[in-house]
Amino acid sequence: MTSDPSCLFCKIVAGVLPSDEVLRDDHVVAFRDLHPVAPTHILVVPTTHVAHLSEFAGSADPEACARLLAAAAELGTRFGAHGYRVVTNEGPDAGQSVHHLHLHVLAGRPMSWPPG
Numbered sequence: 001m002t003s004d005p006s007c008l009f010c011k012i013v014a015g016v017l018p019s020d021e022v023l024r025d026d027h028v029v030a031f032r033d034l035h036p037v038a039p040t041h042i043l044v045v046p047t048t049h050v051a052h053l054s055e056f057a058g059s060a061d062p063e064a065c066a067r068l069l070a071a072a073a074e075l076g077t078r079f080g081a082h083g084y085r086v087v088t089n090e091g092p093d094a095g096q097s098v099h100h101l102h103l104h105v106l107a108g109r110p111m112s113w114p115p116g
């Protein structure tokens with residue numbers, strides 16, 4: 001498992017930084033966003049340091065990819081009684097602020113489309 005000691009989410013995965021954790025296994029950790037934009041706002045991150053979704057292009061570990069998506073689905077099902085949204089941001093245009101891949105699982109309110 002690769003880890004970047006300077007990465008915020010690697011520190012959360014390692015337990016060095018606290019988080020409000022809702023799920024953990026060998027492949028993923030999920031915790032509540034510090035600045036939620038919906039009543040349920042959970043981040044699902046791979047336990048291995050992957051900075052961007054693009055790193056999965058062509059060379060992804062299929063088990064790790066599948067587990068990341070399945071964990072988001074499990075959490076959406078658990079917390080989104082009326083539906084949920086799964087989002088990932090990559091690069092400056094999308095507003096990515098933490099460079100460790102994460103899926104946002106948003107639920108608990110109606111959401112508009114297209115996103116801003």
Ligand code: AMP
Binds near residue numbers: 008019032089096
């Ligand atoms: P993004 O802008 O897509 O990179 O999302 C990064 C998310 O990480 C933002 O929604 C932040 O609120 C969230 N965040 C930053 N620091 C923490 C932290 N220590 N614990 C939980 N969430 C965090």
